[in-house]
Amino acid sequence: MPPEAHSPAQPPQSIRLVIGSVAVLLLLASLDQTIVSTALPTIVSDLGGLDHLSWVVTAYILASTISAPLYGKLGDLFGRRNMVFVSVGLFLLGSTLCGMAGSMEALIAARGLQGIGGGGLFVLALSVIGDVIPPKERGKIQGVFAAVFSLSSVLGPLLGGWFVDAFSWHWIFYINLPLGALAVMGFAAGFAPTGKREKRSIDWAGAAALSLSLGSLALVTSLGGRSFGWGSAEALGLIALFVTATLSFMAIERRAAEPILPPTLFSQNVFVFTSLIGFVTGAVLFGAVTFLPLYLQIAKGITPTASGLMLVPMTAGIVVSSTLAGQFMGRTGRYRMLPMIGMGLAMLGTLLLTQIDRGTGTATFGLYVGVLGAGLGCIFPVVTTAVQNAVPRAQLGTATAAGVMFRQIGGSLAVAVFGALFAGRMAGILGDTAAELGGEIGPQIIATLTPELQEAVGAAIVSAVHPIFWISAGMAAIGLALAYALHEIPLANRMVPRGE
Numbered sequence: 083m084p085p086e087a088h089s090p091a092q093p094p095q096s097i098r099l100v101i102g103s104v105a106v107l108l109l110l111a112s113l114d115q116t117i118v119s120t121a122l123p124t125i126v127s128d129l130g131g132l133d134h135l136s137w138v139v140t141a142y143i144l145a146s147t148i149s150a151p152l153y154g155k156l157g158d159l160f161g162r163r164n165m166v167f168v169s170v171g172l173f174l175l176g177s178t179l180c181g182m183a184g185s186m187e188a189l190i191a192a193r194g195l196q197g198i199g200g201g202g203l204f205v206l207a208l209s210v211i212g213d214v215i216p217p218k219e220r221g222k223i224q225g226v227f228a229a230v231f232s233l234s235s236v237l238g239p240l241l242g243g244w245f246v247d248a249f250s251w252h253w254i255f256y257i258n259l260p261l262g263a264l265a266v267m268g269f270a271a272g273f274a275p276t277g278k279r280e281k282r283s284i285d286w287a288g289a290a291a292l293s294l295s296l297g298s299l300a301l302v303t304s305l306g307g308r309s310f311g312w313g314s315a316e317a318l319g320l321i322a323l324f325v326t327a328t329l330s331f332m333a334i335e336r337r338a339a340e341p342i343l344p345p346t347l348f349s350q351n352v353f354v355f356t357s358l359i360g361f362v363t364g365a366v367l368f369g370a371v372t373f374l375p376l377y378l379q380i381a382k383g384i385t386p387t388a389s390g391l392m393l394v395p396m397t398a399g400i401v402v403s404s405t406l407a408g409q410f411m412g413r414t415g416r417y418r419m420l421p422m423i424g425m426g427l428a429m430l431g432t433l434l435l436t437q438i439d440r441g442t443g444t445a446t447f448g449l450y451v452g453v454l455g456a457g458l459g460c461i462f463p464v465v466t467t468a469v470q471n472a473v474p475r476a477q478l479g480t481a482t483a484a485g486v487m488f489r490q491i492g493g494s495l496a497v498a499v500f501g502a503l504f505a506g507r508m509a510g511i512l513g514d515t516a517a518e519l520g521g522e523i524g525p526q527i528i529a530t531l532t533p534e535l536q537e538a539v540g541a542a543i544v545s546a547v548h549p550i551f552w553i554s555a556g557m558a559a560i561g562l563a564l565a566y567a568l569h570e571i572p573l574a575n576r577m578v579p580r581g582e
Contacts, residue, residue, distance in 0.1 A: 097214045099272030101223055104207040106265035107170060109230050110258050111203035114142060114177075114196060116238025121251045128251065129186045137190045140304045145197025146204065147300045147490050148293045153202035154209065154483020155342045158476060159284070162210050163273050169202025170266045173258070176200075180255035196255075205486050208466050209479040210273065217471040218573040221411030221463045225404035228462035232400040232455070240390050285338040291331035292342055298324040299491065303498035307505060343484055344477060352472035353481060355568040356465040357488040359421055362561035363461050364492030366428055366554045369500050370396070370435070370454060373547050381440050381543040383536075395448035399455025400462070403427075407460045411467060415573040420464045421565035427457030429558035435551040439544050457558075465489075472571050496557075500550045507546040512538065 118125070118138055125138065157165045176196025183189035211223050245253045302320040310316040335341040347353045371393075378389035407420050431454025438447065465485055473481040 096272040096274070099268050100210065100214050101226075103265045103268035103272065104166075104210050105227065105230055106261060107166075107203045107269070108207040108227055109234060110262055110265075111146075111173065111200035111207075112231050112234035113238050113241065114200055114258070115139075115146075116234065117242040117245075117254055121242045121246045121254055124246050124251050125189070126186075129183070129189060138186075138193055140301075141190045141193040142197035142200065143304060144297060144300045145194045146201030147487075147494075148296045149198045149201035150205045150490070151292060151296070151342060151480075151483040151487045152289055153205045154479040154481075154486075155285070155340070157206055157209055157479035159340065162206055162213060162479060163270075165202060166206050166210070166269060166273075167266070169199045169206060170262060171199070172196075173199025173203060174262045177255045177258040177262070181252040205479065205483040208486070209470075209482045212470045212478045212482065214273070216573075217467065218415045219412050220467045220470065221417070221573075222405070222408035224463035224466050225406075225408030225459070228404040228459060229397075229401040231462075232397050232458075240387060243387065285334070285340050285342050288331060288334045288338050288342040291327050291334055294327035295324055295331055296487070296491075298327065300494060303494040306498055307502050312502060343480065347473065347477065347481060347484070350472060351567075351569040352468055352571060353484070355564050356469045357485060358564050359425075359461065359561055359568070360465045360485050360489040361492035362425075362557050362564065363428075363458060363465070364489035365496035365557055366432065366454075366561075367458055368493030369496045369550055369554050370432075370451070372497050373500065373504065373550055374435075374451070377438065377543055377547050381540040382442075383540070392444065392447060393451060396451035396455035399452040399457075400459035403456040403459030404463050405459075408463050411463070411573060416570060417464045417468050417573065418565070418568055418570035420460045421568065422562060424457045424460030424464075425558050425562040425565050427453055427460065429457075429555050429562065431455075431457055432551045432555040432558055436548050436555070438547070440540050461561075467573065468568070468571070471573050496554075500553070503549060503553075504546045507549065508542055511542040511545055 153165055153169060173196055176192050176194075176199055179192035180189055180196060183192055207227060208224070211220055211227075215223055242254055245251065245257070298320045302317055302324065306312050306317050306320075331343075332345075335343055335345055374393060375389045378384050378392055384392070403424070407424075410420065411417050431450060431452075434450040434453060438450065466482060469481045469485055470478055
């Protein structure tokens with residue numbers, strides 16, 4: 083049962099200020115996952131270091147993946163207000179150093195620092211809502227945050243290209259400074275300290291083991307099949323490190339006084355099943371977001387900007403359904419049926435996407451991805467709100483961070499598996515043509531090919547993406563079964579006291 087509730091201590095105007103501030107911080111952190119993609123060619127031409135190109139993206143994702151669950155526990159121990167200041171400070175310092183970078187190595191190091199801050203913003207933004215909004219009302223705000231996160235995946239590449247054309251690539255990072263500073267000042271004004279302080283121990287051994295586990299997983303899924311082969315010594319070594327570190331982490335957590343991820347959480351139905359649902363949702367979302375632009379740009383031959391706009395219906399579906407889901411939870415205090423509806427729609431959307439081909443019209447494609455987005459939007463607000471309602475207040479940040487972690491792991495594994503499947507199918511269909519392309523199938527390369535070869539490559543792309551969506555539909559079906567097994571604890575409409 084949820085803990086005993088009390089009235090919120092903060093006035094409505096302070097709550098609105100906190101929500102607005104953390105929404106801006108979440109937008110900045112999520113934008114920086116995608117905003118550099120369209121600027122990478124310009125960055126390489128300026129700084130050189132083509133062989134390190136992928137690390138500009140990988141460094142941020144790796145650092146944010148490792149740091150996210152640690153911020154959840156540290157927020158529970160030392161107060162989320164304090165940890166927001168730490169994460170924003172690191173994020174803005176990293177942004178400054180990124181903008182000032184004079185070499186590719188300096189940029190990659192600064193992106194890592196930026197990611198350490200950004201990982202905290204993801205978790206803390208979701209956790210802070212648990213400190214200022216009653217459980218019954220949280221779904222509405224979590225729905226807004228889900229919309230912000232999904233919007234960033236479309237806006238990121240568009241804004242990155244615009245900054246490069248209108249100013250310079252440096253401003254991709256410098257723009258974070260005034261916006262981040264204003265947001266953190268608003269947060270500081272609205273989220274007052276409690277004045278409560280306790281000396282708490284930190285599970286350093288668990289933190290180290292978890293960092294090794296997540297770091298090795300992020301590296302092998304980001305670089306496997308690209309920088310090194312899946313059967314290479316590097317890939318096998320990282321997989322072995324992941325397994326060893328994960329088993330060590332599990333053993334350490336059973337003995338730790340303040341475990342990073344308390345084993346007791348895994349005895350709770352809501353925590354277990356929302357984590358699994360989050361894993362499936364991450365896999366379906368990142369699978370679609372990764373491979374649909376490839377289909378649009380190569381098979382259909384549209385520009386990167388236009389392909390971003392073609393995904394707007396998916397974002398719109400997420401925005402509308404997450405808003406409606408939040409309102410439903412606010413009115414009824416119930417949530418169990420929402421992930422069932424969401425997984426059903428996600429399964430329908432991915433099944434529809436198995437039918438796309440080079441002749442699929444804009445309206446038809448928009449309908450397909452809109453259905454998928456509507457399904458995902460029903461799920462996003464639920465998993466965070468439900469788990470925050472079910473766990474003790476002292477574990478709110480930890481449980482929230484775990485949900486983010488499992489969604490990231492699902493997405494990373496799905497992209498790796500789907501990428502290997504896609505590449506293998508492309509090689510099988512194209513045969514010698516694939517070798518001639520040297521593994522490069524970007525728009526610039528395709529533009530240099532003969533019309534006949536462009537037709538062949540486009541048809542191969544269509545054929546190669548279909549299995550991805552068949553598998554995604556199967557995963558959504560599993561997600562539907564998981565949602566059916568999820569217990570429902572009615573959402574409380576009052577707050578428990580906040581402690582720091």
